[in-house]
Amino acid sequence: MALDMGRLVSEMTQWRRHLHANPEFGFEEKRTSAFVASKLREFGLDEVVEGVGGTGVVATLRRGSGNRSIALRADMDALRIPEQGSRPYKSRNEGVMHACGHDGHTAMLLGAARLLAEESGFDGTVRFIFQPAEEWGRGALAMIDDGIMQRFPFDEIYGIHNMPGLPVGHFQTRSGAIMSAEDNFEIVLRGIGGHAARPHSGNEVLVAACALVTSLQTIVSRRLNPTDIGVVSVTELITDGTRNALPGLARILGDARSFRPEVSAEIEKQMRIIAEGTALMYNIAAEVIYTREFVPLLNDPALAEEAFAAAADVFEPGSIEVRQEPMTGSEDFARFLDYVPGCFVFLGNGQDSPPLHNPNYDFNDDGLIHGARLHAAIVRRRLAGNAPIRP
Numbered sequence: 001m002a003l004d005m006g007r008l009v010s011e012m013t014q015w016r017r018h019l020h021a022n023p024e025f026g027f028e029e030k031r032t033s034a035f036v037a038s039k040l041r042e043f044g045l046d047e048v049v050e051g052v053g054g055t056g057v058v059a060t061l062r063r064g065s066g067n068r069s070i071a072l073r074a075d076m077d078a079l080r081i082p083e084q085g086s087r088p089y090k091s092r093n094e095g096v097m098h099a100c101g102h103d104g105h106t107a108m109l110l111g112a113a114r115l116l117a118e119e120s121g122f123d124g125t126v127r128f129i130f131q132p133a134e135e136w137g138r139g140a141l142a143m144i145d146d147g148i149m150q151r152f153p154f155d156e157i158y159g160i161h162n163m164p165g166l167p168v169g170h171f172q173t174r175s176g177a178i179m180s181a182e183d184n185f186e187i188v189l190r191g192i193g194g195h196a197a198r199p200h201s202g203n204e205v206l207v208a209a210c211a212l213v214t215s216l217q218t219i220v221s222r223r224l225n226p227t228d229i230g231v232v233s234v235t236e237l238i239t240d241g242t243r244n245a246l247p248g249l250a251r252i253l254g255d256a257r258s259f260r261p262e263v264s265a266e267i268e269k270q271m272r273i274i275a276e277g278t279a280l281m282y283n284i285a286a287e288v289i290y291t292r293e294f295v296p297l298l299n300d301p302a303l304a305e306e307a308f309a310a311a312a313d314v315f316e317p318g319s320i321e322v323r324q325e326p327m328t329g330s331e332d333f334a335r336f337l338d339y340v341p342g343c344f345v346f347l348g349n350g351q352d353s354p355p356l357h358n359p360n361y362d363f364n365d366d367g368l369i370h371g372a373r374l375h376a377a378i379v380r381r382r383l384a385g386n387a388p389i390r391p
């Protein structure tokens with residue numbers, strides 16, 4: 001039976017605005033996941049399991065006799081950003097805001113679940129994954145650690161993110177690298193602080209820290225192969241000095257991005273060499289703490305082609321674009337791709353949309369129907385009776 005699309009659009013818009021007004025930070029998505037689970041039960045899905053990886057929800061829909069399984073993933077968490085503006089569904093959770101459009105991603109995946117539960121049109125199993133804590137890169141890993149791959153196995157996975165700057169009704173993806181790895185670093189410099197009038201009687205760390213910040217800029221410009229993409233950004237320099245006392249401790253914090261593990265490894269190696277060299281030069285001690293928060297997101301080439309083919313059922317021919325360059329943003333969807341192939345795609349949020357993570361950002365409700373239909377089109381294409389394991 002065909003679902004009334006006008007009704008689905010107004011329902012998804014209501015859900016999206018409800019979620020927007022009630023944002024929850026990563027691993028605190030209790031009311032969000034309860035809302036999601038209650039909707040999924042209402043739609044009559046075969047199995048709805050809450051509490052996967054903390055606050056995650058996984059629902060299953062089976063049709064026909066096919067033994068293949070496709071996963072569709074949305075993220076549910078919001079950010080600690082105070083929302084600006086006066087929209088009627090403005091955040092009621094002070095200081096927390098859906099500034100990345102995960103409210104929209106959740107609503108469109110609920111829409112797809114309703115659409116596929118009602119209309120079917122596929123043969124096999126669909127897993128609807130609503131994951132927590134994408135923003136701090138922990139939610140997908142939490143679900144994996146909780147056994148999602150064994151408890152709810154699937155052969156392929158797809159995810160959608162909205163994209164400010166891209167017109168509504170436009171679709172973009174690419175084969176291979178699409179989102180970067182994110183590494184964090186902290187360099188601690190230890191010396192001997194003291195009186196500002198007597199620098200020679202100690203080993204203060206601020207001049208060394210400033211030299212180190214400058215030297216770190218040479219990792220990308222002088223140490224990486226120019227054909228590789230890398231970003232090293234120092235974002236904080238904190239010392240224990242005061243106006244008339246030289247610091248004995250400095251902490252330099254920052255963030256590095258790359259698209260290949262070899263590049264990430266090279267950035268860390270060069271950072272350690274430069275930190276140790278600088279410490280030696282200034283007769284202080286340096287400690288480097290380097291962590292990998294997000295892995296690079298690599299779309300499977302064959303499944304990217306399948307996503308383009310599914311998009312052709314949803315978008316106008318001139319609205320389907322091959323993304324030329326990867327983005328130096330990160331996504332923990334990439335963690336699932338360590339286990340199964342998949343594809344991550346972008347959906348237009350409008351040319352006038354404020355950027356993601358901006359206090360004036362809002363998900364564009366006109367995109368909801370495209371997202372729901374795209375999820376459904378991917379399922380119908382990949383679970384069309386005898387779809388081969390690899391296209």
Ligand SMILES: [Zn+2]
Pocket residue numbers: 099100135356357
């Ligand atoms: Zn985000």
Ligand SMILES: [Zn+2]
Pocket residue numbers: 100101102134161
């Ligand atoms: Zn996001």
